[in-house]
Amino acid sequence: MPVTIDDVRAVADGLPRSYEVLVRDRVKFRVGSIVWLAFNQEETEMGFAFPKEERAALVASEPEVFFLPRESDLRFNWVESRMGALDEERMRELVLDAWRMVVPKKLWDWPATD
Template identity: 35%
Template sequence: MGTTAEDARRIALALPETAEKLAWGMPTFRVKGKIFASLADDDASIGVKCPIDDREELIASEPEKFFLRGGHDENFPWLRVRLAALDDAEELAAILLDAWRLTAPRRLAEAYAAEGEETPTT
């Protein structure tokens, strides 16, 4: 069980028009130039785009998986995910797809959904 930084990289880069770019000394994953995920420098967690209104419930329901980095994350629509705590690559793929959808231009997200939107786990 659990996932790794390599799983996150593989899944993120399988999403349409996604690229990896180093920023702040960490790998970030971008769709059309906008960041939707960022690996922590220790590869133990990943930050993902998440509506601020949804974070509290996610953290309360599964604090072993979800957290905020003190101070910095509180004002931004981001959530931290402990990779080793996830059930499997399928759960990680669903989280990354949600973050990608929140960030991707509407037309790209709609086109991906129209194609059948399979969650990239392989």
Template identity: 40%
Template sequence: MTLTADDVRAIALSLPDTAEKLAWGQPAFRVAGKIFAALGDDDATVGVKCPVEERAGLIASEPEKFFVREGHDDNYAWLRVRLAALDDVAELTAVLTDSWRQAAPRRLVSAHPELNPPPADG
């Protein structure tokens, strides 16, 4: 199953207090006015929030899934994801929810504990 821009839209808009609005001519998804996801030019990728210090590890571990546009994303806490490389809707949901948590106000994240990741084992 190949994931599509429609899957991104459905998942992003299912998250609390989200809205879709164009940014730079592309569909972007916002929480409390902050962008947490944006579809790429070809609708085959989605940009999501990702701490800069975590990007290199993600890209190195799964370069077929994750990338940055050199020169464009270098100074921003963003990562791009190839939709066709994701395993399934659950993985896309996890990626978008993680990005939503990074952009959402703490009070909103606290109000939705069901969107927090499960505790790590160990």
């Protein structure tokens, strides 16, 4: 079943230092001033922090799921995805990996494990 923005919020809202903002009618998540997760206005596409050097391979491996950001955003560590092509497990993995790109390593083990 495809994920919704509410499914993503359930993961992103609880992450340390992450907060949600609304910019030009678009939901974005930030850590400090860094946007690490964002949605288009229709909430059908999710962009997220992702290593520039790995994104071409990701897009090429699953073009039905992932695509490059617009040309003006190619300078950023960023890739886009189609929400309808993601299941909850995959979304959770992408969200946590994107968040880990922008927080100190000491927070990476969230949630704390015993």
